[in-house]
Amino acid sequence: MKAPSRPNRPHGPARGNGPRGPQRPATSAGLPARLLAADALDRILRGNASLEDAFIHDAGLEPRDRALAFRIVATALRRLGTLRAVLTALMERGAPKSAPKVETVLLVGAAQILFMDVPDHAAVGLSVDIARGDNSTAGFAGLINAVLRRLAREREERLAAFATLGLDTPEWLRQRWTKAYGPERAKAITDILSHEPALDITVKSDAAGWAEKLGGEVLPTGTVRVLQAGAVRALPGYEDGEWWVQDAAAALPARLLGDVAGKSVADLCAAPGGKTAQLAAAGAKVTAVDRSGPRLARLSENLARLKLTADVREADAASLKAGPFDAILLDAPCTATGTLRRHPDIAWAKRPSDVATLAAVQAGLIDHALDLLKSGGLLVYATCSLEPEEGEAQVARVLAARNDVERVPLKPEEMEGLAPYITPEGDLRTLPCDLVRGEPERSGLDGFFAARLRKR
Ligand SMILES: C[S@@+](CC[C@H](N)C(=O)[O-])C[C@H]1O[C@@H](n2cnc3c(N)ncnc32)[C@H](O)[C@@H]1O
Numbered sequence: 001m002k003a004p005s006r007p008n009r010p011h012g013p014a015r016g017n018g019p020r021g022p023q024r025p026a027t028s029a030g031l032p033a034r035l036l037a038a039d040a041l042d043r044i045l046r047g048n049a050s051l052e053d054a055f056i057h058d059a060g061l062e063p064r065d066r067a068l069a070f071r072i073v074a075t076a077l078r079r080l081g082t083l084r085a086v087l088t089a090l091m092e093r094g095a096p097k098s099a100p101k102v103e104t105v106l107l108v109g110a111a112q113i114l115f116m117d118v119p120d121h122a123a124v125g126l127s128v129d130i131a132r133g134d135n136s137t138a139g140f141a142g143l144i145n146a147v148l149r150r151l152a153r154e155r156e157e158r159l160a161a162f163a164t165l166g167l168d169t170p171e172w173l174r175q176r177w178t179k180a181y182g183p184e185r186a187k188a189i190t191d192i193l194s195h196e197p198a199l200d201i202t203v204k205s206d207a208a209g210w211a212e213k214l215g216g217e218v219l220p221t222g223t224v225r226v227l228q229a230g231a232v233r234a235l236p237g238y239e240d241g242e243w244w245v246q247d248a249a250a251a252l253p254a255r256l257l258g259d260v261a262g263k264s265v266a267d268l269c270a271a272p273g274g275k276t277a278q279l280a281a282a283g284a285k286v287t288a289v290d291r292s293g294p295r296l297a298r299l300s301e302n303l304a305r306l307k308l309t310a311d312v313r314e315a316d317a318a319s320l321k322a323g324p325f326d327a328i329l330l331d332a333p334c335t336a337t338g339t340l341r342r343h344p345d346i347a348w349a350k351r352p353s354d355v356a357t358l359a360a361v362q363a364g365l366i367d368h369a370l371d372l373l374k375s376g377g378l379l380v381y382a383t384c385s386l387e388p389e390e391g392e393a394q395v396a397r398v399l400a401a402r403n404d405v406e407r408v409p410l411k412p413e414e415m416e417g418l419a420p421y422i423t424p425e426g427d428l429r430t431l432p433c434d435l436v437r438g439e440p441e442r443s444g445l446d447g448f449f450a451a452r453l454r455k456r
Helices: 028-047 062-076 080-090 101-115 120-132 138-153 155-165 171-181 183-192 209-216 274-281 295-305 343-349 355-369 394-403
Strands: 199-203 224-226 241-245 262-269 284-292 311-314 325-330 371-383 405-407 449-455
Touching: 028 101, 028 120, 062 080, 062 101, 062 241, 062 343, 080 101, 080 138, 101 120, 101 155, 101 311, 120 138, 138 155, 171 183, 199 209, 199 274, 209 224, 241 371, 241 449, 262 274, 274 284, 274 325, 274 343, 284 295, 295 311, 325 355, 355 371, 355 394, 371 394, 394 405, 394 449
Parallel strands: 262 284, 262 325, 284 311, 325 371
Antiparallel strands: 199 224, 199 241, 371 449, 405 449
């Protein structure tokens, strides 16, 4: 069974702190975070919002409450298959169809009981409070109380019943990963997805100094990794623009362009700007292009906080008229199946047909990007997808179709920590189960593909 992400707490039988009936929580201080969690989870499961979008508005909460709400929702989504199976088994007639929000409230409560270090009485009592405060769920407060109390009492056997079934990863993804990477690595990927990832940050300078200030560690590639970071905005150095949040694997593609100081570099799918910031911090003259206005607004905010500049353009990169550029980074839109540790909503939002749809979009973007590049210029093509059609196959296609393009294979000596991720062809491939550093919470990184091409 996958180890649940609550290291300090054994999954023993009820510990005598469960509530004896619908009762007031010991403190209502935790209610705003749970209300936000239930609202956000409901918008994700029933309104098709993404995890990211569901938390764009912070409802005026303290950063600590907002961070807790986010953790609850991310945990519920990370363990959604197991939670739904456990809850269904506890309810003879299932969750009421007439009141879908009842299931949401149950998921929020069950995620805390089974997988988070939250006292049972708080998880149950606050869930009952959420239910009572909403007309559509108030009539089910008794049901919610009974189901969650029973779950807390029977935690161990309820979890064991579904532990080995792998319910938290959609079957179509598991099958794809088994085909692409073999059964062992596919299992390692699904295993790491059940764990909450650490906070990864890219620093402008002095990685060791920031690791010490933030209580983190420097990874072999230079990223600073922080465990149990809490509210990001409250951490030292955030407001001063000394660093930005960026997964260790996401920090690699921009660096494959080498020394970009003084060069004109187009970042063609740029928002929210993690790679734009890397390029600008390295001294490039960056043109940051994205077709999403709201996402570009976030990019501009991020650059302002970091005191970095770029020429920001809202445009479709597939038909952009600009350049020619010395170098181009194309971090193309993709299924993002490499990022499920940080974006567990994606596992349930994507469909098998999305792979081919996005692969067609990527092919068009690569072809146009090459047209915007100077002769001799480098294009780094990257996706945060585990699906070969969005990575390896794109490069094979373009190399077969165009004789003005060649691959520039990556070399282990060009960047510290890069060696384990270089494929026999000379591309970059990371998997979420890579970067094993002891316990799962310290390990892993996003699944990325990147290839470096030169226009002859
Ligand atoms: C993977 S995200 C980019 C992440 C970004 N490079 C970073 O490091 O923060 C893909 C981005 O592509 C943008 N996008 C999708 N299709 C596009 C197109 N045709 N032209 C420009 N941008 C596009 C999306 O709005 C999204 O912001």
